[in-house]
Amino acid sequence: MKRFFPFLIIASLFFAAVPSRAQExxxxxxxxxxxxxxxxxxxxxxxxxxxxxxTSSCFCIGILGNDPFGPVLDRLIGSKSIKNKKILIxxxxxxxxxxxxxxxxISNSERxxxxxxxxxxxxxxxLTVGEMEGxxxxxxxxxxxxxxxxxxxxxNADAAENAGLKLSSKLLNLAVGxxxxxxxxxGA
Amino acid sequence: MDQSLHFKRFAGTRRWGVxxxxxxxxxxxxxxxxxxxxxxxxxxxxxxxxxIKVTLVSRRPEKMSETAAAxxxxxxxxxxxxxxxxxxxxxxxxxxxxxxxxxxxxxxxxSRGFMDLFANKQLVLIDGRCVYSPIFSGVFWEAxxxxxxxxxxxxxxxxxxxxxxxxxxxxxxxxxVTRKAIETRGFETYAGGGTEQKxxxxxxxxxxSRSGFAYRIYAKYFDCGxxxxxxxxxxxxxxxxxxxxxxxxxxxQTGKSFTLQGDAYGGQVGSTLQIPxxxxxxxxxxxxxxxxxxxxxxxxxxxxxxxxxxxxxxxRVVRKDSVTVSGSYYTVDFDLQHRLRAGRALDMxxxxxxxxxxxxxxxxxxxxxxxxxxxxxxxxxxxxDEISFLKNRLRLAAGSxxxxxxxxxxxxxxxxxxxxxxGKRHSVWAAVSRAVRTPSRTEEDLHHLLVEGNRxxxxxxxxxxxxxxxxxxTERLYIDVAAYVNRYHHLRSTEPVVFRNKLxxxxxxxxxxxxxxxxxxxxxxxxxxxxxxNTSLDSGSLNFDALRMGEESPASQFTVHSSxxxxxxxxxxxxxxxxxxxxxxxxxxxPSYLEIDTRIGCSPVQGLELSLxxxxxxxxxxxxxxxxxxxxxxxxxxxxxxxxxSLTL
Numbered sequence: 001m002k003r004f005f006p007f008l009i010i011a012s013l014f015f016a017a018v019p020s021r022a023q024e025x026x027x028x029x030x031x032x033x034x035x036x037x038x039x040x041x042x043x044x045x046x047x048x049x050x051x052x053x054x055t056s057s058c059f060c061i062g063i064l065g066n067d068p069f070g071p072v073l074d075r076l077i078g079s080k081s082i083k084n085k086k087i088l089i090x091x092x093x094x095x096x097x098x099x100x101x102x103x104x105x106i107s108n109s110e111r112x113x114x115x116x117x118x119x120x121x122x123x124x125x126x127l128t129v130g131e132m133e134g135x136x137x138x139x140x141x142x143x144x145x146x147x148x149x150x151x152x153x154x155x156n157a158d159a160a161e162n163a164g165l166k167l168s169s170k171l172l173n174l175a176v177g178x179x180x181x182x183x184x185x186x187g188a
Numbered sequence: 189m190d191q192s193l194h195f196k197r198f199a200g201t202r203r204w205g206v207x208x209x210x211x212x213x214x215x216x217x218x219x220x221x222x223x224x225x226x227x228x229x230x231x232x233x234x235x236x237x238x239x240i241k242v243t244l245v246s247r248r249p250e251k252m253s254e255t256a257a258a259x260x261x262x263x264x265x266x267x268x269x270x271x272x273x274x275x276x277x278x279x280x281x282x283x284x285x286x287x288x289x290x291x292x293x294x295x296x297x298x299s300r301g302f303m304d305l306f307a308n309k310q311l312v313l314i315d316g317r318c319v320y321s322p323i324f325s326g327v328f329w330e331a332x333x334x335x336x337x338x339x340x341x342x343x344x345x346x347x348x349x350x351x352x353x354x355x356x357x358x359x360x361x362x363x364x365v366t367r368k369a370i371e372t373r374g375f376e377t378y379a380g381g382g383t384e385q386k387x388x389x390x391x392x393x394x395x396x397s398r399s400g401f402a403y404r405i406y407a408k409y410f411d412c413g414x415x416x417x418x419x420x421x422x423x424x425x426x427x428x429x430x431x432x433x434x435x436x437x438x439x440x441q442t443g444k445s446f447t448l449q450g451d452a453y454g455g456q457v458g459s460t461l462q463i464p465x466x467x468x469x470x471x472x473x474x475x476x477x478x479x480x481x482x483x484x485x486x487x488x489x490x491x492x493x494x495x496x497x498x499x500x501x502x503x504r505v506v507r508k509d510s511v512t513v514s515g516s517y518y519t520v521d522f523d524l525q526h527r528l529r530a531g532r533a534l535d536m537x538x539x540x541x542x543x544x545x546x547x548x549x550x551x552x553x554x555x556x557x558x559x560x561x562x563x564x565x566x567x568x569x570x571x572x573d574e575i576s577f578l579k580n581r582l583r584l585a586a587g588s589x590x591x592x593x594x595x596x597x598x599x600x601x602x603x604x605x606x607x608x609x610x611g612k613r614h615s616v617w618a619a620v621s622r623a624v625r626t627p628s629r630t631e632e633d634l635h636h637l638l639v640e641g642n643r644x645x646x647x648x649x650x651x652x653x654x655x656x657x658x659x660x661x662t663e664r665l666y667i668d669v670a671a672y673v674n675r676y677h678h679l680r681s682t683e684p685v686v687f688r689n690k691l692x693x694x695x696x697x698x699x700x701x702x703x704x705x706x707x708x709x710x711x712x713x714x715x716x717x718x719x720x721x722n723t724s725l726d727s728g729s730l731n732f733d734a735l736r737m738g739e740e741s742p743a744s745q746f747t748v749h750s751s752x753x754x755x756x757x758x759x760x761x762x763x764x765x766x767x768x769x770x771x772x773x774x775x776x777x778x779p780s781y782l783e784i785d786t787r788i789g790c791s792p793v794q795g796l797e798l799s800l801x802x803x804x805x806x807x808x809x810x811x812x813x814x815x816x817x818x819x820x821x822x823x824x825x826x827x828x829x830x831x832x833x834s835l836t837l
Contacts, residue, residue: 028229033240036229040237066580070663077230093579109580112529114492134489137443148371149241174234177440 031069033151034144035076038129041142042082042103044171047125048164058088062126064098064117065107067091095120106130106140114138125164136179141165145176152176256585256605256617258284258346258656258670258699264339264367269751269761271787271801271832273336273385273410275364276329280765281749282344283701283715284670285360286741288770288813291823292384292415293330293427293457296741296813299346299360300674301695301721303741305815309358309625309648311349315366315449316523317483317501320356322545322564323517325628330457331477331505333431335392335406337376337834340367346699347672348652350623351587351603352537354568358623358650359674368447369394369402369437375837382830384803386413400440407432414458415823417469418811423823424472429455443489452480459820461511469821479505493529513555513630517547535574537587542567547629556635564594564629583607595627596647613661619654631680631687639682646689651675664705671698679723681731690729693737695721709753718744740814742768742780759789759799770814778811795836803828 038061059082063069073089080087082102092098095110095117104126110117111132118139121128128141135143136156141163143154156179160167172178229237260282272278276295280287286303288296298307306326312319319332342364349357372394379389390408411428433451455477461470483501490496499522506516525539544565549557572587588602603621610616624647634641656670672695679691697719705711721738725731745767752760763785771777784806789799804810809824 132492138491
């Protein structure tokens with residue numbers, strides 16, 4: 001026991017000396033951060049004027065499949081606006097139920113229906129966001145990747161351009177990987 | 189004499205008083221701090237968001253609630269918070285896994301009964317590499333280790349998983365996964381000492397290039413001192429191991445990635461010979477152990493609906509035991525796995541694999557293996573399909589593994605699993621599966637005074653029926669319940685001087701776990717396990733000892749783990765374990781026990797962490813488990829304290 005006294009004393013000094021790091025231990029769950037990312041993505045993307053099939057004055061964010069966000073999404077961004085439009089959050093169980101959304105988050109549960117989803121989204125100016133592996137390699141536009149417990153993202157710029165979306169250079173610069181024409185896409 | 193005893197007791201109380209006072213003082217500082225202000229994340233820039241380290245807690249129950257099996261995942265954070273320094277100690281945190289320490293370097297670890305030094309129904313993998321010994325059917329836990337801060341997670345599946353994982357995944361699978369190299373960049377080091385692990389330390393350095401290449405190297409060492417025998421004399425179970433390794437990942441986020449990793453270790457484990465039959469304690473002796481492995485894995489994601497994994501490894505294990513079995517073996521393993529999804533009806537995984545083992549077992553005074561060196565292999569193939577109905581509400585997975593091994597020939601291990609989601613929060617599942625435990629080299633080729641191997645030894649077989657309920661009550665409460673009925677036959681019996689398969693058994697049990705966060709800074713985990721095992725002898729068997737096998741593992745076990753995050757960056761963890769009594773056929777018994785482990789950690793400045801860990805605080809010492817097979821004399825678990833300082837740059 002005696003040999004622990006020095007440790008105890010040193011340890012105690014730490015508590016006494018530096019008590020105010022409380023702010024730094026902000027604990028945030030993965031999907032809270034991802035929800036904030038969705039909100040931020042919308043700021044850096046331009047949708048083609050008049051090209052939207054959306055008649056309402058809302059900015060629609062859709063979640064397709066098993067919703068990993070839960071109530072977090074509504075709480076964080078449900079009452080906010082993007083580009084002066086009120087945010088409307090819609091959830092879809094099945095690709096067949098899809099209606100136009102500015103931004104669509106595709107849950108990992110929809111992996112098997114990926115081909116059907118792409119067919120459904122053909123011609124629509126929808127920004128697709130996903131987190132399944134290979135998402136941006138297969139015409140998905142933005143893919144979340146976790147690096148060292150931090151949220152990062154990949155971009156398939158070609159897929160976004162094909163859908164008539166303009167991604168700001170800032171967004172492209174922050175991505176950990178950008179897929180462009182140099183790498184041959186699937187010819188959509 | 190009396191007086192000095194009294195004084196000692198007084199001194200003991202005072203010591204604990206000091207520790208308590210210190211704890212209280214630290215906590216008073218901690219509680220005095222204000223709780224961090226809620227920040228509106230949407231106000232933050234993308235750069236800021238990318239810098240936030242997130243907790244992945246919410247993902248875990250969701251993933252688990254999707255699985256038609258009894259699964260538990262222990263995260264890096266859970267392991268760090270518990271202050272554990274060995275894998276067996278980490279496994280104590282998993283509800284439903286029995287961990288019994290035999291001596292300072294030997295454990296009996298298994299889920300759903302059958303705990304033993306060589307618990308042969310529990311498969312263990314480290315980064316996709318099987319560490320289950322083909323010599324003994326079991327795991328030499330003293331030779332299994334990783335750089336603990338680099339563990340990503342430990343996934344534990346209770347119940348058979350043989351349809352995917354293959355033979356010996358009978359009662360459960362422990363899957364230890366380390367982090368990707370990209371996640372372990374920078375320099376990290378820790379060092380500490382204590383009353384049980386006398387000194388320990390390690391360091392890791394990792395880096396990455398912009399082109400998608402990342403690497404890390406690590407080295408660690410520990411010296412675990414000897415513990416004491418039941419009556420108080422010093423045992424010879426010292427244990428020290430030096431280990432180093434690396435991992436390199438190439439991942440350009442183009443759908444192709446490659447991993448190359450390896451480890452090497454060397455050390456010494458101490459044992460005390462137990463003279464069979466007479467149960468007399470013999471001499472203590474050290475056993476040098478060493479080994480290494482090299483593993484390569486190529487992953488190709490063709491599309492979100494199709495991916496391929498190709499894996500290859502070589503593993504070398506050396507054990508120079510001068511009294512019992514001394515030998516070495518090489519394992520070479522090749523595995524290919526492809527996953528294909530198309531619509532709701534097809535989510536298929538299939539794969540093929542081949543594993544080859546070449547061993548050499550040295551002859552000694554007591555034990556001979558005939559032949560002393562042998563080559564054997566296992567060829568395997570598996571296929572599993574998952575079909576979902578009713579918009580994913582009902583999922584059916586069916587599959588089987590088919591294997592051919594040189595000991596018992598062809599084996600099939602099918603399983604059928606059904607999961608149904610009820611509402612948003614509940615899911616219930618049921619499964620029926622068959623799994624086998626294949627013969628080991630020992631059961632085939634051993635020649636010993638008391639028992640002989642048997643070339644006609646069969647696989648042990650299990651048919652298991654399982655049910656479960658995952659309840660995702662709120663964002664803060666997750667409940668998981670599983671029940672099972674297992675029917676075993678052809679279990680190993682030790683007939684007069686030969687191994688046979690004349691034992692049958694029925695086991696039934698329930699396992700319940702809850703994960704509750706009453707506050708943002710407080711998380712509580714509870715686990716309860718109950719298992720009843722009844723063995724019966726087939727006609728002609730004389731292995732009457734085996735009838736008491738059900739008493740050799742604790743029938744029930746209850747754990748509570750509290751994790752508190754106090755302001756001022758103090759972490760306070762407390763674990764309580766209540767474990768039922770065990771008895772062995774040799775009239776030894778271990779009474780039930782209640783123990784408490786705790787850890788207090790603080791991080792006064794970013795990157796520096798100091799922690800104090802106390803284990804088995806309630807009793808000065810007590811026994812935890814008895815070894816049944818080729819044995820070393822068990823020793824007592826002692827109350828212990830340790831202190832760790834870690835630095836991250």
